[in-house]
C-alpha cells in the first residue's frame with residue numbers, strides 16, 4: 001500500500017478571508033455586502049466609507065492576503081506538501097462562492113479552510129461558517145456536487161501566532177523614546193462586539209462572563225505581556241481594550257474603546273502606550289484607520305507617545321503554524337494521534353464547533369460544525 005500523504009484526506013487548502021475594496025468604486029458595494037440585513041445605522045456606514053476613501057478606497061487586507069497566499073504556497077513547496085492553496089472572501093472578490101465553484105470544477109472533494117480570524121465569536125467564526133454554507137448551497141443549486149469543508153481550529157494561542165506579536169511589541173517598545181519606555185503601558189486591542197455576542201461566544205459551557213471571545217483574548221494578552229516581561233525585565237501594566245464599535249448606541253458593546261483608554265491612562269500618569277492589535281491577523285482598515293489614524297491622533301492631542309505594534313501578516317512563523325494546523329487536522333481525520341500545539345491556560349481549541357457554539361441571533365445553516373447540514 002502506498003504511504004499516505006501527510007496532507008491526506010485533504011486535497012486543497014482554502015484561505016477564507018473578509019475581503020475589502022480595491023478602489024473607490026468598490027467601497028459602497030463592499031459595504032452593502034458586509035451590512036446586508038444587519039441593521040447598521042446609515043450614519044455609521046457613511047463614516048466607515050469615509051475611512052476607506054481616505055485611503056483611496058483601498059483596504060490593505062487584500063494585499064496582506066496575497067502575501068499570505070504566496071507565503072503559504074512557498075512554504076508548502078519547501079516542505080514537500082503537494083497541496084494547492086486557493087483564496088476566497090466573504091464580502092469581496094475573489095468571492096467565496098466563485099472560489100468554491102472553481103475548486104469543485106478542479107475536482108477538489110475535501111477542503112481544509114483557514115479563516116483569517118483567530119478567535120471564537122459569531123462574527124469571527126460562525127458567520128464564516130454561514131457563508132461557507134451559503135456558498136455550498138449555491139453550488140448545489142447549480143447542479144454541482146459540493147465538496148466537504150473542514151474549518152481549521154482557532155489559532156489565537158498557537159505559538160506561531162503569539163510569538164511574532166511578542167517580537168513586534170519589543171520592537172515598538174524599543175522605538176519609544178528611552179525616557180518613557182520603561183513606564184509604557186500595553187493596550188491590547190481587538191474588535192468590539194455586542195456584549196450579548198461576546199457572552200455567547202464559543203461552546204455553550206464557556207457562555208457567560210464574556211464567553212470564549214474575551215477569555216481567549218485575555219489569554220493571548222497575558223502570554224504576550226509575560227513574554228515581554230521575561231525579555232525586558234520590566235513589568236509593563238496592560239489591559240484588554242476594544243475598537244471599531246458599530247451598531248446602535250443603545251446596544252451595549254465591549255468597552256473601553258481604545259481612545260477612551262488612552263485618555264484614562266494619560267490621566268493616570270502613563271508616559272507612553274504601545275497599542276497591540278491582537279484581534280487582527282493582518283493590517284486591516286480597522287488597524288490603519290481606528291488605530292494608526294484615529295487613536296494616534298487622539299494620543300498626539302494628549303501629548304502621549306504611542307506606537308502600534310505589527311500584526312502577524314505573512315510572518316514565516318504564522319505560515320508555519322498554518323502548515324502545522326493543517327497537518328494536525330489531517331492526521332486527526334486519518335485517525336492518528338496528533339500533537340496539538342497551544343500556549344496559555346486554555347489549551348488547544350476544538351476542531352469542530354459544537355452545536356450552540358457562537359449562536360446567531362437568527363439561526364441560519366452553517367457548514368463545518370456539528371450542526372452543519374453538509375457532511
Ligand SMILES: CC1=C(CCC(=O)O)c2cc3nc(cc4[nH]c(cc5[nH]c(cc1n2)c(C)c5CCC(=O)O)c(CCC(=O)O)c4C)C(CCC(=O)O)=C3C
Nearest residue numbers: 018020034038048059061116117123124191193246284285
Ligand atoms: C470580531 C470581528 C472581526 C475580527 C474577526 C475577523 O477578522 O473576521 C471583524 C473583522 C473585520 N471587519 C471588517 C469590516 C467591517 N466590519 C463591520 C461590522 C462589524 N464587524 C464586527 C465584528 C468583527 N469584524 C461586528 C460585530 C460588526 C457589526 C455588524 C455585524 O454584526 O456584522 C463593517 C460594517 C461597518 C461598521 O460597522 O464598521 C465593516 C466594513 C473587516 C475588513 C476590514 C478591511 O477592509 O480591511 C474585517 C477584517
Ligand SMILES: [Fe+2]
Nearest residue numbers: 125353357358
Ligand atoms: Fe465558533
